[in-house]
Amino acid sequence: MALSVAFVALAAAFAMNLVGHRVSLKPIPLVATNFLSTATVRQAYPDLVRAGADLSDFDCYACHEKGKPPTLRYDGNGTLIIPKEHSDIVMGHGRHGRNNNCFNCHNETDLTLLQTRDGRKVTFSNSQLLCGSCHGPTYEDWEAGAHGRTSGYWDRSLGPMDRKICVNCHNPHSPHFPGRKPAPGPHLLRPVSIASAEPESDN
């Protein structure tokens, strides 16, 4: 008799769904599509040309005069004074502020060209050759595909591989790779306070 009472109780419990509620899930917002974008940090000159974008930034002789190298001005500490026409440039290449001469990389007599320290002229569409003239080991890595971004096909018999160049990620005037807001982390089923989720410190 006790057994049948137990069965009836169990049946009632099942029927009324007393145990084993369907877990109600909190809605999780979909991740913003900008986190799914495969765009590079910056657009390089070849990208702009390919996209048919506005290239007026590269039209130096719209303002400068041909055959008349611009003069550089420095303040008392030897810091380059950036003219207001170029106020978007942050001189942050190198750690000690010593890389403060535009013509370390730009060609003085033809501003539409770049120039390595040993005098080779480099066009804007081949700027990686200029970067590589100082950053040799990194350039070797880049050539082998170990540094920098690649996209497309790993199997080149099936499709093209697209190798991004230095300035797709690094601003040449301030090349440190920029930080960014991280995409949302995992949503926990049972949220714990961040404090208890922190690992205990060793000291």
Next chain:
Amino acid sequence: MSRRSFLRTSAVVTAGLAALAASLKPLMEMNDFPTAERFMQKYYKELTPADMAKVLKRIENEVEKQYGIRPHVRDLKPMDGVEFVYCLNLTRCIGCRKCVHACVAENNESRNPEIQYIRVLEMTDGSLDVYKARHNYNPEMVPEKGFFYMPVQCQQCENPPCVKVCPVHATWQETDGITVIDYDWCIGCRYCEAACPYWARRFNWTKPEIPKDRINPEMSYLGNRPRRQGVMEKCHFCIQRTRAGRYPACVEVCPAGARKFGNIRDPDSEVSYILKNKRVFIQLKEELGTSPRFFYYFDV
């Protein structure tokens, strides 16, 4: 039979039947009851090309019915002379988690409850204690000073513990090094999840929830076709992309170029160069003898 014993027996039987009916109720709510076709389907390795064509058709129909999108499902085979290897540059990773979400989008992973193949661990500079790593960091800007980031996903081991424990051979290693799962053969026992030292395998506790406009219709049988409730899934090196010659989604999306992928049997590939020339410091938990095809390396 006395009147008393008859009443007692019938009460017990009635109660028992009621209990049985009630306990079977979840079956009634099952939205994805197997069709005869799926139930009778043969083991993946025994399917003839004609069988496979039929199976792919069936999957396309099922997906269309459930998610409202007609997908293109293929069964891509491993390529000859190809063995995939993944290299991840810990000097370059900034911990932005874009790979996590690109992976979710590419591979039709459930949005709620969340299933994500990649975990990004934040660790203090100078340490490599994965047990004290943080998953839930959320600063305004990454990388944070004093920390480095280590994404972990399926390591595609050469000696995979997950494959050894599967009681029904629903998961195995293919010739190109990818450990795959047949979602139609998996019984959901979760042994593989327990066996994996990298916590790379995920279980579908519910039917995956994927909004219609976020479905990736380019699917493959062993890859990113939507899973059912009650089966395992994990990273498969984006089999639907990589066996067609393309890079995985996480490689494409990494803004820092920290992720490298390729064919280790090709001496000119990026991964061959990295393993030859870089400081490749670990296969994660290499002391376990799993021999991952996933390598972490440093610049300099």
